[in-house]
Ligand code: HEM
């Protein structure tokens with residue numbers, strides 16, 4: 001249940017991020033000045049924290065997506081173990097990413 | 109000759125401890141109520157009693173208007189699936205000692221099917237999906253020796269798990285997809301299709317796979333595993349659904 005709730009929430013969240021991201025990138029063709037103004041906003045610490053959430057969502061969605069593929073094509077009996085593996089991999093990935101990223105964000 | 113004497117005085121039968129359990133039951137009487145409401149009942153229970161015993165005590169001693177279904181009272185007929193403390197279970201298989209009785213125990217009808225009265229829902233949509241998957245053996249050819257359709261132990265084992273279903277609807281009514289999309293066949297219908305799709309004696313697997321390849325068929329399943337956790341028979345429901353998905357992709361069982 002919770003793996004699915006998280007998968008849907010992260011899936012929809014990533015979708016909306018991509019939608020906005022495609023729109024702001026498209027802005028460069030409309031007005032390069034407006035594009036620069038928007039992109040510079042991404043350099044603020046608030047956005048830096050937002051990026052942590054975005055990467056967290058993508059990493060969970062990707063790992064759990066592989067878990068769902070394994071359930072559908074291989075075996076559903078190990079789903080609970082696999083869910084803990086997903087959480088474990090997520091924690092490891094985030095531990096590797098978050099400190100480096102935050103040092104980058106706050107050293108500018 | 110000596111008269112036999114008792115060496116020890118007869119043991120006084122130990123009093124079995126009982127507890128006051130509060131049941132919070134979601135009541136709904138269509139004739140008088142606009143909305144369902146929660147009502148609390150205190151009952152004296154032993155640790156080995158079941159929620160079904162508590163419901164009986166309420167009905168027989170406190171409020172005869174309480175309505176629920178039950179028949180066998182031993183986990184066989186599948187008529188008393190209900191939502192107890194937020195989880196679908198059979199009332200007759202839920203022991204008091206397995207519940208936290210420091211708080212009221214909530215009891216309500218299963219979700220996703222039309223509520224008729226108190227703990228009773230209209231099971232017809234559930235049975236309609238069940239009927240649609242042809243839950244019976246289809247074998248039009250003549251058996252080899254003219255008498256029996258012989259099956260090896262391994263062939264019988266292939267679908268053993270899904271023969272255990274008692275059609276209680278605990279799985280289907282625990283599925284978040286079914287709650288929002290009542291057209292979805294639901295886990296129970298797929299389990300009972302699986303029972304015949306993988307039966308070596310059956311000849312209609314292709315038809316059933318085609319039925320379940322529907323928009324409202326197996327592809328609605330999002331692998332939330334609520335059904336597997338709800339099944340009182342311990343059937344690996346999600347695994348069965350995954351096997352049907354794979355059979356559809358292969359085009360054969
Ligand atoms: C990183 C690689 C990705 C993998 C391995 C992956 C995997 C999956 C899988 C297997 C499903 C099916 C879930 C199910 O059957 O219940 C799914 C659903 C979904 N994905 Fe992804 N996905 C990825 C990236 C993305 C991206 C970039 C987006 C956003 C545009 C996205 C949005 C969604 C949405 C909205 C759902 C539907 C969720 C649901 O039905 O509950 N995914 N994903």
Ligand code: SF4
Pocket residue numbers: 186272273274275276277278279280295296299338339340341342343345
């Ligand atoms: S699969 Fe299990 S939960 Fe679903 S109807 Fe059959 S016995 Fe009940």
Ligand code: FES
Pocket residue numbers: 177178179180181182183184185186187188189198199200201
């Ligand atoms: S009363 Fe028959 S299964 Fe519970």
